[in-house]
Amino acid sequence: MMNSKKRAFLKKKAHNLEPIVRIGKEGLNENIIKSILDAIESRELIKVKILQNCEEDKNLIYTKLIDYKEFELVGMIGRTIIIFKENKDKPLISMEWKNLR
16 A cells, blocks of 8 residues: 555656656547556556547546556646556566655
8 A cells, every 4th residue: 555655755756757658539448558557567657648639637537547456546747647556576666665664
C-alpha cells in the first residue's frame, strides 16, 4: 500500500520522465490499458498524458484507472497521470521505494 512518503518519492522520480502512453480522441479503452500494462512491465513507473483532443473528462479517466488492480496510481498533475507497478523480477525503483516507511 502506498503512503504519502512513497507517493512523494515516486512523484519526484517521475518528474523527468516523458509520457509513454497518450490518451487521445478515443478516450480510455482496452488498447490504452494494454499499452499501459506493456510499458509499465519493464519500467515500474510511467506517465500517461491525456491529450487536449480527448473528449473524456480527465477526472473520469483517473477514476476508471483506479479500478485496475494491475498497477497503482501515484497521482495526477494537470493532464498527466503517474502510474507505478512493482517489478518483482527486476526491481529498479521499488528497491529504493521499499526502504521508505
